[in-house]
Amino acid sequence: MLVAVLPGDGIGPEVTAEAVRVLKAICGDTLIFEEAPVGGAAYKVAGHPLPPETLDVAKRADAILFGAVGDPDCDRLERALRPEQAILGLRKELGLFANLRPAKLFPELVDASALRPEVARAIDLVIVRELTGDVYFGTPRGIRITEAGLREGYDTMRYDEAEVARIAKVGFETARARRGKLCSIDKANVLETSQLWRDVVIETAAAYPDVELSHMYVDNAAMQLVRNPGQFDVIVTGNLFGDILSDQASMCVGSIGMLPSASLDSAGKGLYEPIHGSAPDIAGQGKANPLATILSAAMMLRYSLRRPAEADRIEAAVAKALAAGARSPDLGGAMTTRGMGEAVLTEL
């Protein structure tokens, strides 16, 4: 099977290198890897953050391992050429509308969590984030001059009912396979998109009488994630709210360097990436925690490559490495990115 490896910018290449080592160790010659530039790295060699050759590899592959994009050198480029457009473009082009972001505390990391131990220990949730709609993709958008001569920035938040229904189904199915609780997060007290979102989620619930559905406004949800995250089983939410809440959830389980993700289309093809970005502040220093990317590789084995036993083995090896004391700086230790990868390989 073919795995496209798109390392990207900043710490992306450092963390994907460790995940590829783990995949090679566990799958041997059964996986073929094809690497391609993306983001600022692609802009610098090909003049575009998502060159046609890179998109082609991604389309041909059975699964995609993605690092991160974002390069301060490219910050002043026009929007279409910015590195971040590459990941948005991949998600849209490949129809990767369902983003699963599991947050579960490894018991060994209870001290790294931003929460009190008894609160942190209860965390075992999945955020199901819609990934190809909302204000990240809505048009019109831009910066224009108003009649008063002022610059005005504007974006469009929009969802149609089909987009909401298909992600709601993923939320219900995910909840059904877990503890049977789904919390839909919106801002229906203010936003029309959220009012439609809530209506469609309620309509979708009719097919899932076994799932307990609740609704929460996003501001309250941000607070509840810190106060009592153990109340959540599965969260379903839009693109913007899911982006923000998942970074928050990561600190509840110890670090942004711990949260993996799967971005899936309707047929099970997926792109797998840590939830973090390119972290320019630590890039090139061997300080990045690769576990989120290694755990994303495990999700790839589970969801796209249909090798759940190997996925379990990687997750068990991560737990054992943490139990043996592997800690990168974000987890309060001094181990390098390579050292963390080695620690997982040792346990494998």
Ligand SMILES: NC(=O)C1=CN([C@@H]2O[C@H](COP(=O)(O)OP(=O)(O)OC[C@H]3O[C@@H](n4cnc5c(N)ncnc54)[C@H](O)[C@@H]3O)[C@@H](O)[C@H]2O)C=CC1
């Ligand atoms: N999917 C993607 O490719 C994403 C790209 N970005 C881009 O990344 C760039 C940097 O964005 P930021 O807002 O700084 O977010 P970020 O997630 O890159 O970094 C936020 C903070 O977390 C730390 N951090 C992130 N990953 C870490 C890891 N694996 N180990 C240890 N520490 C880690 C960083 O050092 C930084 O202090 C921007 O250009 C942004 O647009 C941001 C999020 C996702």
Ligand SMILES: CC(C)CC(=O)C(=O)O
């Ligand atoms: C470039 C961003 C839209 C990506 C991001 O922050 C995310 O998907 O978590």
Ligand SMILES: [Mg+2]
């Ligand atoms: Mg994000």
